[in-house]
Amino acid sequence: MTVPTKMQAIEIARPGGPEVLTPTERDVPVPGAGEVLIRVAWAGVNRPDALQRAGAYDPPPGASDLPGLECSGEVVAVGEGAARQVGEQVCALLPGGGYAEYVVTPAAHCLPIPRGLSLQQAAALPETVFTVWSNVFQRGGLEAGETFLIHGGSSGIGTTAIQLARAFGARVIATAGSPEKCRACEELGAERAINYREEDFAAVLKEFGGADVILDMVGGDYIPRNVKALKLDGRLVMIAFLGGPKAELNFTQVMVKRLTLTGSTLRPQSDAAKAAIAEAVAKHVWPLVEAGKLRPVMDESFALQDAAKAHARMEASEHIGKITLEVAGG
Amino acid sequence: MTVPTKMQAIEIARPGGPEVLTPTERDVPVPGAGEVLIRVAWAGVNRPDALQRAGAYDPPPGASDLPGLECSGEVVAVGEGAARQVGEQVCALLPGGGYAEYVVTPAAHCLPIPRGLSLQQAAALPETVFTVWSNVFQRGGLEAGETFLIHGGSSGIGTTAIQLARAFGARVIATAGSPEKCRACEELGAERAINYREEDFAAVLKEFGGADVILDMVGGDYIPRNVKALKLDGRLVMIAFLGGPKAELNFTQVMVKRLTLTGSTLRPQSDAAKAAIAEAVAKHVWPLVEAGKLRPVMDESFALQDAAKAHARMEASEHIGKITLEVAGG
Numbered sequence: 001m002t003v004p005t006k007m008q009a010i011e012i013a014r015p016g017g018p019e020v021l022t023p024t025e026r027d028v029p030v031p032g033a034g035e036v037l038i039r040v041a042w043a044g045v046n047r048p049d050a051l052q053r054a055g056a057y058d059p060p061p062g063a064s065d066l067p068g069l070e071c072s073g074e075v076v077a078v079g080e081g082a083a084r085q086v087g088e089q090v091c092a093l094l095p096g097g098g099y100a101e102y103v104v105t106p107a108a109h110c111l112p113i114p115r116g117l118s119l120q121q122a123a124a125l126p127e128t129v130f131t132v133w134s135n136v137f138q139r140g141g142l143e144a145g146e147t148f149l150i151h152g153g154s155s156g157i158g159t160t161a162i163q164l165a166r167a168f169g170a171r172v173i174a175t176a177g178s179p180e181k182c183r184a185c186e187e188l189g190a191e192r193a194i195n196y197r198e199e200d201f202a203a204v205l206k207e208f209g210g211a212d213v214i215l216d217m218v219g220g221d222y223i224p225r226n227v228k229a230l231k232l233d234g235r236l237v238m239i240a241f242l243g244g245p246k247a248e249l250n251f252t253q254v255m256v257k258r259l260t261l262t263g264s265t266l267r268p269q270s271d272a273a274k275a276a277i278a279e280a281v282a283k284h285v286w287p288l289v290e291a292g293k294l295r296p297v298m299d300e301s302f303a304l305q306d307a308a309k310a311h312a313r314m315e316a317s318e319h320i321g322k323i324t325l326e327v328a329g330g
Numbered sequence: 331m332t333v334p335t336k337m338q339a340i341e342i343a344r345p346g347g348p349e350v351l352t353p354t355e356r357d358v359p360v361p362g363a364g365e366v367l368i369r370v371a372w373a374g375v376n377r378p379d380a381l382q383r384a385g386a387y388d389p390p391p392g393a394s395d396l397p398g399l400e401c402s403g404e405v406v407a408v409g410e411g412a413a414r415q416v417g418e419q420v421c422a423l424l425p426g427g428g429y430a431e432y433v434v435t436p437a438a439h440c441l442p443i444p445r446g447l448s449l450q451q452a453a454a455l456p457e458t459v460f461t462v463w464s465n466v467f468q469r470g471g472l473e474a475g476e477t478f479l480i481h482g483g484s485s486g487i488g489t490t491a492i493q494l495a496r497a498f499g500a501r502v503i504a505t506a507g508s509p510e511k512c513r514a515c516e517e518l519g520a521e522r523a524i525n526y527r528e529e530d531f532a533a534v535l536k537e538f539g540g541a542d543v544i545l546d547m548v549g550g551d552y553i554p555r556n557v558k559a560l561k562l563d564g565r566l567v568m569i570a571f572l573g574g575p576k577a578e579l580n581f582t583q584v585m586v587k588r589l590t591l592t593g594s595t596l597r598p599q600s601d602a603a604k605a606a607i608a609e610a611v612a613k614h615v616w617p618l619v620e621a622g623k624l625r626p627v628m629d630e631s632f633a634l635q636d637a638a639k640a641h642a643r644m645e646a647s648e649h650i651g652k653i654t655l656e657v658a659g660g
Contacts, residue, residue, distance in 0.1 A: 252575040255593035263585035
């Protein structure tokens with residue numbers, strides 16, 4: 001297969017709402033040392049894409065200005081020393097640029113398509129699995145038998161976190177915003193789903209003796225309530241602030257309960273750090289995917305040129321699981 | 331030597347200022363299984379003693395109501411299965427009760443008197459060394475080559491932390507409240523002492539590229555400034571809140587810099603947890619003490635019956651290093 005020099009892509013015309021996502025033509029990128037060029041089959045849609053679109057989250061230095069942090073597809077060219085072969089099917093974490101027919105990424109950020117998964121399903125894995133693994137298990141240190149609270153349990157991150165925490169033997173409690181979403185969380189393995197519009201999660205957690213680990217993407221007034229919901233030696237890991245990043249907190253609880261408040265973002269981390277996560281994911285998570293213990297929960301898919309519609313759906317928070325873009329498909 | 335049935339001690343007559351510390355007569359306690367009875371030579375004076383005296387820090391269940399968290403002295407009786415011998419000289423972490431002629435504590439919380447140290451010096455070690463080791467090295471994970479910021483550098487905790495961090499190869503920066511205290515910090519090995527009345531520590535830390543680990547006992551508006559002063563992957567460990575426990579914080583920095591905010595208090599931890607710290611201290615810290623790399627900085631000493639004067643001095647914050655009470659002396 002010949003690689004063309006031009007490709008279709010979606011660019012951010014200016015900071016703004018979903019409508020600023022605009023079809024465009026771009027040069028096909030060239031893989032540098034250690035990188036691969038992937039012909040994109042499917043691209044995953046994630047919250048940071050919408051933040052970038054709104055002008056609130058610039059790409060890291062050197063990354064494509066096009067949105068898109070994960071994809072599946074076929075390796076069609078390799079840079080010097082890249083440990084992947086032309087013709088391999090992979091899914092990959094991307095520094096950006098996934099909303100396009102072709103994208104480059106370090107070979108070490110690619111993983112094989114898990115046996116039994118379609119290319120579409122595989123495209124929905126990297127961003128959420130890397131995020132959940134590095135934050136819940138590496139940073140948060142969740143262990144078998146511990147109690148895990150996940151906010152936004154029906155989101156892409158949430159549906160992944162519920163299944164993964166269960167697969168590793170944790171008790172899982174999830175929050176979500178509707179009876180339907182709560183049901184989805186429980187079907188995925190949450191022992192209890194809390195409709196946050198009707199119940200105070202900190203009060204419910206008390207019945208469970210508190211949480212050992214909380215994964216939060218809400219922030220704001222959830223932060224003091226998370227602190228209240230944690231038990232002795234509990235860990236709060238913050239990965240986004242959909243409700244705002246500021247909170248007044250009484251740190252006595254942090255000291256007396258010996259809590260750990262921490263967090264991270266994936267994209268600005270070094271290539272080496274991401275490669276290390278990829279290695280751990282391949283070792284610890286891929287076997288669970290192939291054993292059917294972790295399945296990406298798929299929401300709607302859209303054609304690449306309809307990326308704006310995909311963002312509108314995500315920002316309406318009506319989705320359950322992952323939204324994908326069909327590029328070459330397959 | 332016969333152990334009497336009655337002893338002199340200092341009790342907290344009611345919650346209040348230093349003047350509520352009152353000489354009294356009490357029964358000599360009896361060591362239970364795994365415990366030893368120590369004839370106290372010297373007792374160390376610590377901030378939590380003053381909090382307890384003020385009614386802000388109740389003793390944990392089962393502990394003596396008398397103040398005093400550390401001492402040195404001679405083992406004069408042992409409970410069933412206690413791994414210490416009558417006649418041994420030890421220094422020890424106490425659950426309370428150190429302001430007395432006799433005190434009981436788990437044998438596993440006793441350490442030998444380091445070679446070259448007096449009984450008075452040894453009495454000044456346990457509370458601060460256990461606190462610094464467990465918070466700076468275990469909880470904060472300070473490593474050689476990292477930058478360590480210690481607030482209250484001239485306090486008992488501070489003078490211990492400066493020396494210990496230096497001995498383990500960290501760069502040390504300390505804050506203190508007077509030129510004299512700053513000088514003391516630098517003489518102990520701080521590369522830079524910051525007079526917090528004259529300089530903004532967060533600004534100074536910027537010149538050093540930020541701190542990897544901060545040990546804080548101030549809290550209040552220090553908390554957001556600590557967060558500002560931390561570099562990528564930095565850790566803030568909070569062990570007291572002399573400036574109050576509340577702060578408004580923008581947690582974006584916690585997420586983006588992948589910080590860890592944590593803390594602990596020593597006294598309520600389980601006997602097993604304290605025994606584990608004692609074991610680590612014996613292994614990692616005692617050799618440094620015996621090599622002269624860590625010396626307790628001794629402030630004034632007072633007779634046991636003058637405990638009120640000792641507290642008044644500590645609360646005036648005029649001291650440098652540790653204040654001790656002479657009980658049997660030696």
